Amino acid sequence: MAKKEKKNLEFFTDWKYAPAPESTDHISLKKQYDLFINGKFLKPNSGKYYDTINPATEEKIASIAEANEKDVDTAVKAAKTAYDKTWSKMPAKERAKYIFRIARLIQEKARELSVIETMNGGKAIRESRDIDIPLAANHFFYYAGWADKLEYAFPNRNPKSLGVAGQIIPWNFPLLMAAWKIAPALATGNTVVLKPAETTPLTCLKLAEIIQESGLPDGVVNIVTGFGPTGAALVNHPLVNKIAFTGSTGVGKWIQKSIAGTDKRLTLELGGKAANIIFEDAPINQAVEGIVNGIFFNQGHVCCAGSRLFVQESVADEVIQKLKDRLETLIVGDPMDKNTDIGAINSKMQLNKINEYIKIGINDGADMYQSSCSIPKKGFFVKPTLFLNTSQSHRISQEEIFGPVLAIQTFRTIEEVIEKANNIPYGLSAGVWTDKGSRIFNMTQKLRAGVIWANTYNKFDPTSPFGGYKESGFGREGGLHGLMPYLKF
């Protein structure tokens, strides 16, 4: 007997939205960006520049300097001098005022920064505008207030800054990650050399302009652009006292190995493969929204993405049908359009990686389901993708894809789902959906992950510590706990 597919929503009516593109008139971008060292934009010693593009159009936006070892050395020395001569001697309350200024300037320029973030990274303007940029400003505002209150944070201890922090950030939340790194480092009295990801340097370089405008003393924040070797030079520089890295587990392990045996301090914010767990008593419609937000937020380029869905067997048919229906309503395309839900994949390289994993999923025997939407011919796009009938041993259930691809499994008992959820080297985040309070706390205690969202997903806040267990890294960013990695006692 053929199984009749039940459709809850009718898609033959006109679901089209009129285009609502955000204007790009208001922004100012230079044709070429140099390295931001000691308060000035300096030409790179390497003499090399590379193109940064818009992943939605594949068109060049600007030329970006590529820092070599010598450039990194200049930047670190500038940071060291600024630490010794200025920043470590400044009263904490004055330090705070600079950080407050940076927060305000980001707020003032929020629209410009949102547009540039979307142009350079491919994320939907709705997300840049409502999440990335406001959170970045809030992060500076939050940590600014800590600067002159550190002695209250750690009872019976005398917190002291470390020196020069080398910070390396990824391309998924460029300005927000810069804020997560720079704000606590400055508040605790350290100086910074930051390396943005090679594909998304523009908002960090706009931040450099903001920092100039704020009057922050020269050399307190330095920004060096480039590829892997630029980051490696920063990690291995002897004058760097602390490394903070957000990115892949592979690179994180390389960094941990590189600095072994040195006195450098380290925080790692690495990959994840979060379980998002739906129990039969969950509010199903909200849970479906949570699943969508969990995996399709920022095209799935999120270390804490809910990329493994576990649905209790008794509601699996209903949840999966509703999820398929919801998938159809997602608008995929021009990131600059205010209606867009899923924008462009950040780079050609990442696009290839995601498509490779989709092939692996199919070859491993899982059932693929994609939205019937069309995707633009130009630019890097992937249809939102579900894999049904996956098992623990499938590579798409074990490895981080970092794209809009969801691996779905079902479960019967709580013991089973806890076992499956924890049986992975990662431990960054997890989601739980149930109406039963005691079950929420049972689950949130037993899941081995640093951030647990119960009846919600992918929420972030400057006051909320973020970071992983196991191979998802160590140290926390955000909140009171986010001060600790930048202090010695």
Place this chain on the structure above:
Amino acid sequence: MERIEVLKTYKIFIGGQFPRTESGRYYPLKLKNNMTVNVSLSSRKDFRNAVVVARGSFSGWSSRAAFNRGQILYRIAEMLEGRKEQFLEELKQLGYTAANAKKEIELSIDRLVYYAGWADKYQQLHSSVNPVASSHFNFSVPEPMGVVAIMADESTALLGLISVIAPCIVGGNTCIVLASENKPTCAITFAEVLATSDVPAGVVNILTGNRKELHTHFSSHMDVNAVINSNTEKNFNKTIGENASLNVKRVFIWNKNWNDEKEQGPYFITDLQEIKTTWHPIENIGVSGIKY
């Protein structure tokens, strides 16, 4: 005729049992009374066996009530106090002066009592309720890291060992500890104390052996969450750091003067804790109705 003393065979401590090393190897240790102890030279396999039982006991130990863990630590102190004379004699046989032996055993007991008291308090100091800007209740709490591999202080027989075990297990972790190579006997006698103190089997496992041989295994095992070395061995510590990167182990070099009464505190506990942050939405209905 003079009575012949019954001598003790020193074993290792894995999963609540006292086996000799599976390798059959030993190293001789000469005591002050000129007797020789054939100390187990533990192998990689012994360590791996210990990790299996430490992992197995983690879930039970970490879900014990904090109050219960505090009581058990206090019980260890009670048992140790009761066997003080035995430890004094053993420390002297390892070359301690009578005064130093007394100081070491007393400080060890006091340190256990100190950490017993922290069992249900460090969480309150290191948790937070985070005032997020959205309509969510959000809080962060410490949770144990898991299985911790420890290379104890070489220079002390008992105090260095207890100074790392206590903060480790009081926070709900389980551990495998390598005793001081040249002063291993007290560590094994301490295992006898643990075995009679209601500490569940596998929570603390104690090996004797060679740090040069074992530090690579302590740091490279894929089911260990954190590794501690209490010794300043630059080349070992570099290898430990490198191996730790295999599974992103947390590394701590706790080279402290454990005789200092200041070298204790809740931060030794929280170093071995993860911070877990939980979010839950807060309903918005009825907001305007609160008028009292």
